[in-house]
Amino acid sequence: MTNFLRLLKLCRPHLGAMLLGAFLATLTVLANVGLLAISGWFLAAMAAAGLAGTQMNYFTPAGTIRFLAIVRTASRYGERLVTHNATFLLLSEIRVSVFNTLSQLSNVDLAMSRSADLFNRMQNDVEALDKFYLNVLLPMIVALISVPIVVAIMAAYNSNVALLCFTALLIVGVALPIILSKQLQQTANLETHYSTTLRAELSETLSGLRELAIYQATEQQIEQCRAASERYNQQLFVRHSAEAHSNGVSLLIVQLSMLGAIMIIAPLVYSGAMANVELAMLSLFVLASFETVLTLPNAFIQLPVALSAAKRIFDLEDKLRPETTSVQESLSVQPLGLEFKDLSYCYHSDTFALNNLSFAIEPLQKVAIVGQSGSGKSTLVNLLSGLWPQQNGEINLNSADKTIAINTISQQNRCELINIVAQQHHIFDGTIAENLRYAAPSATKQQMRTACQQAQLGDWLSELKLGLDTRLGTGGRSLSRGQSRRLALAQALLRAPAILVLDEPTEGLDNQSKHQVMDAILTSMGHCTVISITHDPALLANMDNVIWLEQGQIKAIATHQQLLAEQPEYVNLITRF
Template sequence: MADFMRLLRLCKPHLSAMLLGAFLATLTVLANVTLLAISGWFLAAMAAAGLAGAQMNYFTPAGTIRFLAIVRTASRYGERLVTHNATFLLLSEIRVSVFSTLSQLSNVDLAMSRSADLFNRMQNDVEALDKFYLNVLLPMIVALISVPIVLIFMSVYNADVALLCFIALLLVGVALPLMLSKQLQQTAELETKYSATLRAELSDTLSGLRELAIYQATEQQVKQCRTASERYNQQLFTRHNAEANSNGLSLLIVQLSMLGAIVILAPLVYSGTMVNVELAMLSLFVLASFETVLTLPNAFIQLPVALSAAKRIFDLEDKLHPTTNSTEELVAVQPLGLELKQLSYCYHPNSYALNNINLTISALQKVAIVGQSGSGKSTLVNLLSGLWPQQNGAINLTSTDKSIAINTLSQQNRCELINIVAQQHHIFDGTIADNLRYAAPTASKEQMLAACQQAQLAGWLNDLKQGLNTRLGTGGRSLSRGQSRRLALAQALLRAPAILVLDEPTEGLDNQSKHQVMDAILTSMGHCTVISITHDPALLANMDNVIWLEQGLVKAIATHQQLLTEHADYVNLITRF
C-alpha cells in the first residue's frame, strides 16, 4: 500500500489530465451500455409492432441511438487522446525521478549494484510503470463511478435483476481479479527478479566475450543464460495460464448472468407484469453492464507487476543519504587551500581505507599523492568530489580569512570549486565544442580556443578542417589517449576551479603524449591549487610537496628530492610504476 500511495503522489502533477481522461472513459462506457440496451429495446419493439400490425414512433429511439453512437465515438477518441497523453506525462515523471535518484546515489551504493540490474530498473521497471495509469488506475476509477449508475437504472426496472447483476459484477470485477492478483503476487516478484537476472547474465556475456573465449568458458556462460531464460519463461507461462483460466471463468459468469436475468424476467413477461420488449432490453443491459468492469481483471493482474517494479525503484530512492542543507556558499571562485582533520573512511568494519588523516594544503600549492594500490588515494579523491559520503572527520576549504566545511556546500558550489580530471575520462559523441561546453555551457569560441591552447591542443586543433566543430565519435574513438587526456584538462581549465585534482594524468601514455600532458599541467599550475595522484618522477619533481600514503595513513610529507634522499622505499615505489 505504501508503494501504491507513492505512485499516486507521482501522478499529482498531472491530476487534471488524469481526471479528464477518467471522465471521458466513464462517459464512453455509459454511452456504450445505454446504446446496447436501447438498441435491444428498439429492435424488440419494432418486431413486436410488426407482428401486431401496429404503428410506433421510431424517430425518437433512432435519434437517441445515433446520438449515443456519436457520443461514444467522440468520447472514445477524446479518452484515447487524453489518457495516452497523461500516460506519457506520468512516464516522463517516473523516468526523471529514476534518473534523478541514480544521479544522487553515492559510489558506494552504485558499486554494490550490478550495472545491468540498474539498467533493468531504468528500462524494464519503468516500462512496467508506464501502464499504471492506463491499465490499473483508470479502470478502477471508471468502475467506481459507472457501476453504481448502471445498477441504479437497472433497479428501477427490476431489483432482482439488479441484485443478480451486482453479485456477478463483484465476482468478475473484484473477487476473481483479487484471487488472481494474490495468486500472481509472488509470480510478479519472481518475474521481475528473473527478468533482471536474465538481463544481467546477457550483459555479462556480451561484455566478456573475449575473456570467455580465452578461457573457453563460453558454453558454461551460455548455459547460465539458458537457465535464467527458462526460469523467466516459466514465470511467464504461469502468469499467462492463470490469466487464461480467469478469463474463461469470467466469460462463463457473464453468460450465466444473462441467462439468469432471462429466467427472472420471463415469468414476469408471461404474467403481464412486464412488457415483453423490456425482456430484451434488460437482458442486453445485463450483458452490456459488464463493460464497466471489463478491464478490472487486467488491472488487478497488472497491479502486482507495477507494485513490484515500483518497489525496486523506490528501494533505490530510499538508499539516498540525507544531505546536509547548504549553510554557506562561496560567492566566487578564489584561491583555496585544503585542510583534513582526523579524516577516516572504511568500507568494512575495522578495515580503513583512510585512518585519522591530518594534513594541510595551502592555497595555490602543488601537491602530489603517492602510495601503493589500496593506500587510500582514490578514496580521498572520491571524498573531495562528494561522490562518496563523508563518514568521520572533517574536510575544510581554507582561504585567507575563513575556513568552510566542505559538506556544508551545495553540490553545485562544490563542483564549481573542485574539478577532477579522472584517469578514465569519458568523451561524448559530439564535437570538440560540445564536449568543452559540458564543462562551461556559456563559454565563447575564444575561451575554448584559449583553454585548448593551455592544454597543448592548439597544434592538433589547427590541423583539423572543421576545428572546434570536428566530431569525435562514440567515446572519443577518433582521439588518442593523450589527446583525450588533454581535452579533459581543457574542460577543467575552462571551469577555472579553485582546486584541480588530477588522477594519474600521465599513466599509460607514450613519451611524446606524456610530455604534452605534463606541459599542459605545468601551464595550469599557476592559476589554482593542484593535487595530483601520480608516480611519474618527472611530474613529482615539479610539485611543492609529496604526500606519501600507506595503508590509509600518512607515512611522510616532504619534497620529492627529500623523499628520494631519505627513503629507499620511496625510490622503489616510484620506479615500479
C-alpha cells in the same frame, strides 16, 4: 497502500488530463452499453411489429442509435488521445523523478547496487509504472463511475435483474481479480527478481565478451543466461496461466448472468407484467454491462507488478539523506590550501584505508601522491571530493583570511572549488562545445578555443571542418585516449577551480599523447593548487612535494629528487608503475 498513494502524488501535476481521460473513457463505456441495449430493443420491437402487422415509430430509436454510435466513436478517439498523452506525461514525470533520485544518491548508496540493477530500475521498473494510469488507475475510475449508473438504470426496469447483475459485476470485477492478485503477489516479486537477474546476466555477458573469449567461457556464461531466461519464462507462464483461468471463469459468470436475467424476465413477459421486447433489451443490457468492469481484472493483475516496481524505485528515493538545516559557509574561487588532520577511513572490514593521516598543502602548491595499489590514494580523493562521507578526522580549506572545514560548505560550492580529472573521463554524445559547456555553461566559443589551445588540442581542433560543433559520438568514441584526457583538462581549465585533482593523468598513453597531456597539465598548474596521483617520473619532477602513502599512512614527504636520492624503494615504486 503507501506506494500506491505515492504513485498518486506523482499523478498530481497531470490530474486535469487524467480526469478528462477518465470522463471520456466512462462516456465511451456508457455509450457502448446503451447502444447494445437500445439496438436489442429496436430489433425486437421491429420484429414484433412485423409479426403483428402494426406500425411503429422507428425514427426516434434509429436516431438514438446513430447518436450513440457517433458519441462512442468520438469519445473513444478523444479518450485514446487524452489518456495516452497523460500516460506519456506521467512516464516523463516518473523518469525525471527516478533520475533526480539517482543523481542525489551518495556514491556509497550507488556503489551498493550493480550498474545492471540500476539500469533495470531505470528501464524495467519505469516501464512497469508506464502502465499504471492506463491499465490500473483508469479502469478503476471508470468502474466506480459507470457501474452505479448502469445498475441504477437497470433497477428502473427490474430490481431483481439489477441485483443479479450487480452481484455478478462484483464477482467478475472485484472478487476474482482480488483473489488472482493475491495469488500473483509472490509471482510478481519473483518475476521482478528474475527479470533483474536476467538483465544483469545479459549486461555482464556483453560487457565481458573479451574476457569470456580469452578464457573460453562463453558457452558457460550463455548457459547461465539461458537458465535465467527459463526461470523468468516460467514465472511468465504461471501468470499467464492464472490470467487464462480467471478469464475463463469470468466468461462463464457473464453467460450465466445473462441466462439468469432471461429466467427472471421470461415469467414476467409470460404474465404480461413486462413487454416482450424488454426481454431482449434487458438480457443484452446485462451482457453489455460487463464492459464497465471488463478491464478491471487486468488492472488488479497489473497492480502488484506496478507496486513492486514502485517499491524498488521508492527504496532508492528513501535512501536520500535529509538536507542539513545548519547554516553552510561558502568560499569564492581563490588560492586555497588543504589541511588533513587525523583523517581515518574504514570500509566494511576492520582494515583501515586511511589511518590517522595528517599533512598540509599550501595554496598554489603542486603535490603528487604516490603509493602501491590499496595504499589509500583513491580513498583520499573520494573524501576530498565528497564522494565518500567523512568518518574520523578533519579536512580543512585554508584561504588567506580564514580556515573552513570542508564538510561545512555545500556540495555545489565544493564542486566549484575542486575539480577532478579522473583517469576514466566520460565524454557525452554531443559536440565538443556541448561537452565543454558541462564544465562552464556560460563559456563563449573564444573561451572554449583558448581552453582547447591550452590543453594542446588547438591543432586538432583547427583540422576539424565543424570545429567546436563536431559531434564526438557515444562515450567519445571518435577520440583517442589522449584526446579524451586533454578534453577533460580543457573542461578543468574552463572551470578554473581553486584545487585541481589529477588521477593518473598520463596512465596508459603512448609517448606522444603523454607529452601532450603533460604540457597541458603544466599549463594549468600555474593557476591553482594541484594534487596529482601519478607515478610518472617526468610529472613527479615538476611537483613541489611528493607524499608517499603506504597502508593508509604517510611513509615520507619530500621532493622527487630527495626521494630518489634517499629512498631506494621509491625508485622501485615509480619504475614498477
